[in-house]
Amino acid sequence: MTDREAKWAAEDLLDRYVQCLDEERLEEWPEFFTDSASYRVMPRENVERGYELATMSCDSKGMMKDRVVAIRNASVFSRRYLRHLVTNVRITGREGECYLVQANYAVLQTLPGEETKVFNAGRYADKVLLGNGEPKFQEKIVIYDSLQIPGMLVIPV
Amino acid sequence: MTDREAKWAAEDLLDRYVQCLDEERLEEWPEFFTDSASYRVMPRENVERGYELATMSCDSKGMMKDRVVAIRNASVFSRRYLRHLVTNVRITGREGECYLVQANYAVLQTLPGEETKVFNAGRYADKVLLGNGEPKFQEKIVIYDSLQIPGMLVIPV
Amino acid sequence: MTDREAKWAAEDLLDRYVQCLDEERLEEWPEFFTDSASYRVMPRENVERGYELATMSCDSKGMMKDRVVAIRNASVFSRRYLRHLVTNVRITGREGECYLVQANYAVLQTLPGEETKVFNAGRYADKVLLGNGEPKFQEKIVIYDSLQIPGMLVIPV
Amino acid sequence: MATITVKPEPSVAGRVWPKEGVARVPYWVYLDPEIYALEQQRIFRGPTWNYVGLEAELPKSGDFKTTSIGDAPVIVTRDREGALHVLLNQCAHRGSRVCRDPYGNSMKLQCIYHQWNYDLKGNLTGVPFRGGVAAGDHKVGGMPADFSLRDHGLQKLKVEAVNGVIFASFDHNMPPFRDYLGETMWYYFERIFDGRPLRIVGYVRQKLAANWKLMFENIKDPYHASLLHVFLVSFGLFRADQKSKVEMDQTGGHSVLVSRKGDQKASQGTTDMASFKSDYTLHDPSLLAGRKEFKDENTVVMQTLFPSLIVQQQTNTLAMRQILPLGPNAFELVWDFFGYESDDQEMRKIRLRQANLMGPSGLVSVDDSEAMEMCQKGVAAEADANAFVELGGRECNNEDHMVTETAIRGFYKHYCHMLGFQPGASH
């Protein structure tokens, strides 16, 4: 697979991934990951200062499912619309069977009765498995610029 | 035509479409549609609740032209700059000769003397005719998250 | 090279370009340009009214390097995070060996202790040299809608 | 023994109304936060009937919606017995918003914070751990012995559903809605709402950078329609030289503008209408194709019901426009487009098509949005200047023509009355 083909495959994966989130099909979200994948949402500040703390982290696919169950059944938050914009997807390298994929993103949020605002922006630093099967994330690290989160960050980014 | 080629063609169409709007070449806007096309801008709320009301709707290409004439000659509104960002374009299926195309978008607005703000965001749910001729919209439905429109929505999205 | 291939090459160039800026690797910034290139950031107002004044302009690659040195060593400004979103990249023509490339962009800015905001939006009107070597900008003109710049515009767009 | 006459000081919030009376409107009414606060208290939370929704939005038991009266958030519910209730959206415990969704269906209202439960009438029905928690064989904590559920319900508003339209008031001494309207206004209200079941067509919402009163003035002002709206004028949908009238209730607070579609032709009046374009045609005239559906020939009936509702008929496009003030400088405008359950397929299409005239993208209403925002910017240029409202005289009489600002004067007569101003008092 050429880098160009890998980029297309990664873009397709990201396109489906964000529209899944924007359409609130949360139950499908873990299925964008391999069985051994991990997921992490980190403030850029912690990355820069060498701190490991994540805002949201799933060490296993089980934790991703638990996160979804908790969002659906155990969390109290107001309904909101999210809209992801993913741009400038780039293959930055390979690591074993995975491609390293980087992209810029912004999440726009619309709360009831309010204007649409930039809720969160940053970059994706992903490892994507592009084998024979469907492309999946082996690792997804979301590094966000928006250090001061307005309200709460409930839905994965 | 492969789905990948269809995606490229749809992207090209969308690229030209939004830059036509951003450059205020409104008279060219109906020409992005087939002769039997329809256009509709709908609040996500109405779509979710099953209401048919659109914020702006054109059942025919004639209505699109009428909309343009009205904007140019019969409407009073302040000059503004619009900037569309279309991302995550995806072929979601086929329907007859048309491809179903979905994309996320944001429209940024700059009013004189004000900062640039997110004016409207949502998704495109389009039917695109990709035949031998130039690609055109057979149907374009704009479903916006930004239920509370700041000021007015004059220019098509 | 087909227009489609040119578009891919231009997209790759833009992807690398904006991520270089977002990651504050300023010293690499002039290297995205040919040796005889020029760079210009202009308010849309001046372009429309026929005024030549730019907010930032480099007539030569030397000036680009000088700009970087000045930003690093001679300018006083607060640290901020920038995030570029480049969309709707389009080949609009050819001029000699160069492709004319147009794209929409938004720059999101996060200041310490503040929410992420749209800082600047507009379009790129570039001439890109796509020869045998690495693609480079022969000319880059940034035309911004956000006439009233909030604070200052320090980092190239 | 001398008699001392105390002359009442006509100042409210440190402001005095201009001596010319309601032929002037001082621009600080659109700008001053203290005036805004007073409006909330004396108008929206005072003796007024406020529109909160249509019965068709809440057809079933348990249906609810949230909205506001002025800037006070309220819940509208339909209880098990089918009765409607309007409740302040503030928990009786520690004040949390109780109902957090724009609409839904639920047989109870539960506050998230400590799960106090209210029934759909607003009565408190349950308090968790009210009796404390077991500690060995006795109980500790919980509410004091004198605690009574009855003392802690949600604040209830007075409600009246009128032929499918729901109104509420913070004032429980309000007269019936029909009395509040007066017979003239009732006539026009009942013209649309005659009891036929209504059908929701859909919603659109705008936030306008203008004072809420500018929206009311706009609809009480037939003068602008002939001038601002090229579209209306050119197609004869509304023209100063057509048969028309402006009527008010006795207070002046409510009013109605009535007009008929005419021809797209030049006349003596069009010389004054710079907007008139005699050669304006549509590529697709189906946009304006309408159908007679009311007993009279009137094609435009715009009714303003003090203080927050506009009932709009423009040919076959019907809508409630609800005005939600957001401080002195902005308001939300919620458009509830509706029709009748009895609409046939064709009529449904007509209403959808004509909706292009109205709303945030309306071929007509965009102009009004612009005008209101420009007024808000303009009045701020000099807050101590006054609007000059003398078109059609200085009185507040009903008129059978369009070249008058009488309904604006009527509105401010009632506004002054409610806020305590004495317009035209000698200074």
Place this chain on the structure above:
Amino acid sequence: MATITVKPEPSVAGRVWPKEGVARVPYWVYLDPEIYALEQQRIFRGPTWNYVGLEAELPKSGDFKTTSIGDAPVIVTRDREGALHVLLNQCAHRGSRVCRDPYGNSMKLQCIYHQWNYDLKGNLTGVPFRGGVAAGDHKVGGMPADFSLRDHGLQKLKVEAVNGVIFASFDHNMPPFRDYLGETMWYYFERIFDGRPLRIVGYVRQKLAANWKLMFENIKDPYHASLLHVFLVSFGLFRADQKSKVEMDQTGGHSVLVSRKGDQKASQGTTDMASFKSDYTLHDPSLLAGRKEFKDENTVVMQTLFPSLIVQQQTNTLAMRQILPLGPNAFELVWDFFGYESDDQEMRKIRLRQANLMGPSGLVSVDDSEAMEMCQKGVAAEADANAFVELGGRECNNEDHMVTETAIRGFYKHYCHMLGFQPGASH
């Protein structure tokens, strides 16, 4: 001759506390900008110890960070000798913010505008061109002869570093921190901060659209935890029917909630807990896998230190939550997650994993964020109403159960004291 008794008027900023005392909280305390200004002056800039950071954030000489006390921006520095200083971030010359970075290392503080230099203690050490500039053989300009560097330092706050935690006060007459806490609170404070070196795990930050006091109330309110938090309740992490207590210092300003993890089982208490889901299981239980690390069995110890700090232990996730008010309607919440230098690799992982419970995405704390924002919206619906705070009685006593709002009453007792209100004064 008549004697006139002047009854002191218990009004502050034109406001009077409800006659029921601290069993009521009037909603204007969350909304009124004048009350907010008074809080800044009398609480945050008054006789209180305010958290500004952990020593582990500033291990080396020259390390600094910027933060705020209330809404006053301050710089925290470690000087050449290793001593800590807290300085108002306002240049003594013409007021510029001196330190513009969130953190860093520098052996001096230099204002950008005219490069006045301060040492890390806040003393002014240099003023460029103080002596003027050469003009031929003499000098012109510069500071007057009576200018003294000593008169123009940065405003210095009183500082106390307590077992690795740094507190500061605008009031130089403050008693030692341990006295300020009282022995009961000190016990819990020292339970976490026993002098072992701390380790920064990382930061997360939120901006909540709620008054800062709602954050304090939330943590002083054990009642909500059993009801609002499905996750806590279902996994037995915090339940009203577990062994627990609520303790306060003598003022009522500080308090602690103490509880233990129980089983995920139904009980008499769960009938009151609608949130309890007995069949809730995790796909990956390692999320909740913890380790005993303190001398007692308590797994939840939430301590609120007046006026701006929450010390959080939830199993093994430890954090300082610093409250930074941003006007009456918002605050920033900075979470400094920490552990101990001595944590082994496993413990580091545990802390990182459990961090999923807290912060802006916390499986537990998201609910609180929502509740606080809903309270702010709710109280605005009627600013003249009062919270009803009578759970567990009307007094402010320590309790050994969770079904009480005693610590909220204690908080407002102290709050009233500091602001000058007389809660429960006869009116």
Place this chain on the structure above:
Amino acid sequence: MATITVKPEPSVAGRVWPKEGVARVPYWVYLDPEIYALEQQRIFRGPTWNYVGLEAELPKSGDFKTTSIGDAPVIVTRDREGALHVLLNQCAHRGSRVCRDPYGNSMKLQCIYHQWNYDLKGNLTGVPFRGGVAAGDHKVGGMPADFSLRDHGLQKLKVEAVNGVIFASFDHNMPPFRDYLGETMWYYFERIFDGRPLRIVGYVRQKLAANWKLMFENIKDPYHASLLHVFLVSFGLFRADQKSKVEMDQTGGHSVLVSRKGDQKASQGTTDMASFKSDYTLHDPSLLAGRKEFKDENTVVMQTLFPSLIVQQQTNTLAMRQILPLGPNAFELVWDFFGYESDDQEMRKIRLRQANLMGPSGLVSVDDSEAMEMCQKGVAAEADANAFVELGGRECNNEDHMVTETAIRGFYKHYCHMLGFQPGASH
């Protein structure tokens, strides 16, 4: 009989200026909304000449632009006869903004709302339906019989165009502009504006989060330039040890800083200038290549004209900086870069290239933007503290060196005079 001497209370808006006089500036002048409102009234709408544009922006009859004086929106027009007018942008009817475009050409001003027409002098020329509308054989509605167009024009300001530069005042008793400036300031003004036709080079605009007075102080402060601006200092464009002077008019409100380019060399003065980098070179020195164009050797002449204009000459880059206050905490800065019609191709290039020094991305002015925003943040840290403005003494005299804050003191002398403060009054 006793004589009672009433000592005037030097308080304005409840505020008293520090007893040290203009050697102090209390920080509340940058923060207090009441002070801001007073400034609008007594300064911008008071007896001052305010810059509104260049004649070169409006070369033809019918050309117009919109701008503001303080926060009052105005229209600048050139009428049929070529005369200039400045009009308040508020319709005489019901207050709408009349002119909604930043610039344009039109032979009349028409309000959108009801199409009242004004000529370019601001006179009302037409009111649609003024005489009513035909109703059979008579007319109904329209304006009362005593209505006169003459009574309802736009508010007109006094205007003076001075060698191509347009000034306006709300005060019609203003002396001629040259008298307002005084001869010293006139000399510098006429140095740039000698009557040669000007050429617009272009616009850039910034919104700065700082009080408008900080912009004025910045330009009246030669002290900072030698310290803050590495670029200026390193290339000798502006250095404290160069030949220079600071001059004011008699009021202190206007001032000028004059300096000359020197060498990039170390000196006695550079020891105080930490910013000096002797080895700083440019890859492309054409950036700084300039050309002598004025009668003297001065390469930096920065003139501040009270209350809203800065005339900038930095080598060959010329600009008007117009200050538009947006509340106490922000202002818009509009940079009108200009040259002369007579500029040759080379000079046009020079001006464009040197423009890199100024504006929102200026290699020099970025530093100032940062400094001003940092001052606004810094002063808010303690609004009751004062700036210490004693560099170069406590008086307001002209000086022939740069190490002085004399022009800032002069500015506040005049500011206090206009607002009614008595700086230095015994307390």
